[in-house]
Amino acid sequence: MARVVVDVMPKPEILDPQGQAVANALPRLGFDGITAVRQGKHFELEVADDVDDATLAKIAETFLANPVIEDWTVRRVEA
């Protein structure tokens, strides 16, 4: 068993209303110095050992992310 993390983020040129809302709220809450926020998704997968990197990339690209508007990264963390 391995643990795999997939992070999915809105592409830089794509509007990110959620991140924007967070960024706008922070100063109102008294937190200064945060100049930009982007919000995406974080997936944690429990993966059988025979699942290879190519398959993981495929899962991220075709299913977890929407490549039209999102970028993604896949990384294996410790078992």
Added chain:
Amino acid sequence: MARVVVDVMPKPEILDPQGQAVANALPRLGFDGITAVRQGKHFELEVADDVDDATLAKIAETFLANPVIEDWTVRRVEA
């Protein structure tokens, strides 16, 4: 300027309908060997250098996560 990543995940005992839906869909799409999926949020913050770790923890705890249902991690990535 530093980049800070905050990951927010549903607590293990809390129902995670989104992660569940992903886990259920994967075998239907022909991807086997993924035994569990949990879905959370991934934030990327651009942070001024004078913002300390305690402040970041506070932001995560009081705002980015809802401690009633979520756990969170904060990490600084390269400047």
Added chain:
Amino acid sequence: MSIDTVKNAEATPDQEQPYKELGLKDDEYARIKEILQRRPTDAELAMYSVMWSEHCSYKSSKVHLKYFGDTTTDEMRAKMLAGIGENAGVVDIGDGWAVTFKAESHNHPSYVEPYQGAATGVGGIVRDILAMGARPLAVMDPLRFGKPDAEDTKRVLPGIVAGVGGYGNCLGLPNIGGEVVFDESYQGNPLVNALCVGAMRVEDLHLAHASGTGNKVILYGARTGLDGIGGVSVLASETFDDSAGKRKKLPSVQVGDPFTEKVLIECSLELFEKGIVVGIQDLGGAGLSCATSELASAGDGGMHVWLDRVPLRAKNMTPAEILSSESQERMCAVVEPANVEAFMEVCRKWDVIATEIGEVTDGDRLVITYHDEVVVDVPPRTVAHEGPVYHRPIQRPADQDELQANTPDSLERPENVLELIKIMAASPNLASKKWVTQQYDRYVRGGTVLAQPSDGGMIRIDEETGRGVALSTDCNGRYTKLDPYEGAKLALAEAYRNVAATGATPVAVTNCLNFGSPEDPGVMWQFEQAVKGLADGCAELGIPVTGGNVSFYNQTGTTAILPTPVVGVLGVIDDVRRRIPTGIGAEAGETLLLLGETRDEFGGSEWAHHVHGHLGGLPPKVDLQREKLLGQVLVAGSRDGMVSAAHDLSEGGLAQTLVETCLIGEVGARVFLQGDLFTELFSESAGRVLVAVPRTEEQRFTDMCTARRLPWRKVGVVDPGSKALEIQGLGELPLDELREAWEGTLPALFD
């Protein structure tokens, strides 16, 4: 970053420009040069290319759409406060209220990115309504998809539905109706049309124009980013040179932010209320190019815009990109200098970014500067209103005769008619659309009087008097394919009938004309015929077309979609409390009456489609005088409290109407029919409505029908004690079995 200025353009007359990639033809490019007496700058080229696109300039449809105006009489125009050419049509509905409504397509974007495409489609039409000075009050979403069980339908449908809901729900606009239609021809070309209706006091009507020298042009709402730039990125890659090299081709996808739009709506309404807006224009397709050129073109002077003042979301955007960006949730207002501070104050209250980006000048040019360099200097009319006009070749398709000759007469008719009722109720096109509509908020703002599953949606406009409006959209693309002229009339007839069935009086029409490629003479023939049919139909009914939208190029390869002129009819009701509901059983002992005549008409029918996969013959006959009479009878029946429920007959015929009235009312009925039961139950003859009248009113109501020469027939009684639909001579269908059939189909396909 080197910027292509007017000066530079004059100095480099022979520089090659990628006008072809931007969709301009050789002669169009030549015309731009002739207008400007030089080559256009990059920014000008970007402006002309979007504004002269099919979508913005209506270059293929203009010559045909003119027919709507030609056939609208002064009498029809009497209640029309704004018509074709404005952002949306406006009608006077009485009591000092004006109502504005319009439909728009967002087909292709929704195919590429279903959720965001549909969401921004809703956002766009809502801003159109807002730009008339009205409060948006409700939305509708006529949708078309490919085969229900196709992979691509499974990809696009859930996303589109979630997008319509995600955006509309968050705006606080009740969804009061729409359509979900499946046909193979929409595979790869789903249709996402969105309609919005709004209301205002008559005196608050705002039209988009920039007049008054010295008045300020204020851009407010979201920042401008790289969204939806699509094509124009070919310009960017030529002029944009930072260390990272050329900018990659940008996706032409826009992401919506309904929250920003909600705030924009409230902010705009407060501005209107304070009377500090001279002119207003929404930013939709073609963004600032469109807004500035249209405002200037419709005004009485010129305009100067300082492009570097536009608040940006992305770094290093070129003037061409800023002008072409389709970033959502932006509006442009013209404000007198004395009111600018008051304007800004309201925007601050709502946390809306507002920037003075230009002013009305006394010249006749639209001049746009970027850091003091002139990048655009054009006569605004040539951009906004004097685009190319095409007379595309028109040709009745060679196989049209063959199609019409292939009648459904030889199709095998069923032995078990009772079973067929259930089979048809479960067919994707007739099945309950609850899976879709329950993702839409229909209650917000507390004005919704009728929504799904009623024939028409109805909202209360005035809480004091109860005045309201009803709306329905319809189109049967199979009918239009068989005969585009009659098919368009049939779409009009059905929408009209649906509105009348709620007790409202139809008063105005909008449309969304979805067709294949205008470069195909066969498609152009369908288009021309449909426009004629719709316009002639409106003239016959005496209600004007107040606006609409054209979407061409809905085709895969050489195969076009079914011609789909979606027709929206608006009706007025003086008191929504006398609305007619759809479900029977509200009052004990109701009689079921069938108004209108049934003929053996199965061309383009749902039965032929679902059971035999057949499309051929001629569509049902349409008699608009009959529809008008039917409408008058229904309104009279509602006014005098003679009708307790009504449901029109359309796809699936009487059988489907009976199934729906029973299931919606949650009561059984006993039905007795004469003649051939299959024809009685499944024919799709137009001009028919099933009404339920309380037994005490039966005589009075039927006397009225007889006096007005509207054919009627008693076809059954409501049976509150029974839990079944019983058809004499055929047998019984338990309601729970029917419900399972009717409601089970969409969840089985899409859950």
Added chain:
Amino acid sequence: MRVGVITFPGTLDDVDAQRAVRYADGEAVPLWHGDHDLKGVDAVIVPGGFSYGDYLRCGAIARFAPVMQEVIEAAHKGMPVLGICNGFQILAEAHLLPGALVRNHKLHFVCRDQWLAVENNTTPWTTRYDKGAEILVPLKSGEGGYQADQKTLDELEGENRVVFRYVGENPNGSRNNIAGITNARGNVVGLMPHPEHAIDALTGPTDDGLGMFLSLLDAVQVKA
């Protein structure tokens, strides 16, 4: 009876809540999110909608609004507070009510007429109902699944603090079919369904929701 109705950016059902207060013969007092002022009202309604777009989490941004600091203080002193839908989410985020509301289990926004059982008719918002009565009101939300740890659930059940429960099929995956709850003191109530959309059978499925606003009228008058 003067009842405050808060408007945040993105609030939608404030007009409906105001109308419901008027139908119950009360005076609806609009409250603005940015003001530190409750204008001397007898009770507060936090209405439905998508405050701040529901970005981040539903209610997460709204709960920090200036007016909410006043609401929190007043609630601790016993003022009747009602959170409907997004208002419930905001009250949970503000810790006036325990637990949290998460994405519906089927992931879709759900708008439907929903039967509810009245489980507690002792709050200022529910005295007009019989205990065990069933009412039909609209439910419309994408994140209405009530979640709390077992201890909290046991507490809620043990102290009779579940105010409304879904009848029939669970629409959103709420634990224990919970549709609405109250705080320990009983003055703060939050529920996902929308009683303010069910005050007139013309525009809602029933007028069953009006009872909540009439209950408040009684409570305020008794106090006065």
